Amino acid sequence: MKKNGSLSVLLKGLLKENPVFVLILGTCPTLATTTNVTGAFGMGIAALAVLVCSNILISLLRKVIPDNVRIPCYIVVIAGFVTIVQMIVQAFLPGLYEMLGVYLPLITVNCIILGRAEMFAGKNNVGKSALDGIGMGLGFTLALVVMATIREVLGNASFAGIEIGFLQNYKIEFLVKAPGGLLVYGCLIALVYVITRGKAPLKKSFSCAGCPNAANCQTGTCEAPAETVAETPAANSEEGGAQ
């Protein structure tokens, strides 16, 4: 049972609670770094590293940090790890550093990391938080790589920089540009909804609880959750009822 619990903590990030396609967190890097597979993979791993480290530290400190100032504390912890990762990438992978550019420091404000700190690490023990970090990080990486594969193969006729011969004359260049990212993302969200429907957790339970600003947010200001709540749970409960 115990093992089962840990395993499900680890695995839920991959599809059922995929941070990108189900929780809809971290949209900015998802769209920006998926023009090629290499950049997407690098971004995923960098975020994974920050996520695991910050989850562990925040979980260790969860009883020390006063509740009122927890968000600033979390941000400092996360920004610290981001700076470390940034320096490591700059030193050992300068090519990747160039490619990711400003999006590397912007991992700091990636909602996935703050969201998991708030949703999970602030409430659970160290082991589980680390597993959650690994699972969510892998889910994020997986989502980025899937999206980048679609965009790079169809848009640029290559995979991780290696050209694919027979597609050279059929590039859909639109896909590697900004609008293509939004289009592919929208379609993938719909696809994941079809795959997981009925089984995916209700967005309601995440929408506001998962938002780092939930405490400050007054009802009706932020409308994405309200809207998804209005749409999805109704649909989900229908599916659930049918099954």
Add this chain to the structure above:
Amino acid sequence: MDAFKSLLVILLSSVLVNNYVLSRFLGICPFLGVSKKLDQATGMGIAVTAVMLLATAVTWPIQYFLLDKVGLGYMQTIVFILVIASLVQLLELLLKRFIPALHKGLGVYLPLITTNCAVLGVAINNINDGYNFLQSMVSSLGVGLGFLLAMVLFSGLRSRIEESNIPKPFRGLGATLIAASFLSLAFMGFAGIVEKLFA
């Protein structure tokens, strides 16, 4: 005259060509979250513009007169995010205390901006692009106005989506993202226009 021209180029290109939301994907969360109604979209856009200007006015001197002077350039991310977060909190407190009417209109959006990647993004980008103080301020203004423009346009699109009959899997965020993709496609048409205008 040349200086003025370069400022105008920075302003126009950050509003139209390099629109942060639609071509650089910064600040997508509030863009998707608060764009459902026109008045809220406008309020959020104005609040973001104000915070961007303020954040740049503070982070630019910090980078050049503090961090670079003492060789702590690598602390940029930590310092900037802390400064921005506390600035936003401070602004909210001040507005609440002294201009309650404005706080009522914009205050609710301020806490949501703390972790907005567009604000941190514009602060870092201004430094990376090597802009001087005036250019940085103009670029922040442009980015903010670009954000406002995208929000207002998109809230119009959103209200149409609400009324239409969309296949189930696409309901909610799927259709919203695809609509954003079309808006972004329209903005791609601006590419090159600024350089041609002032060539």
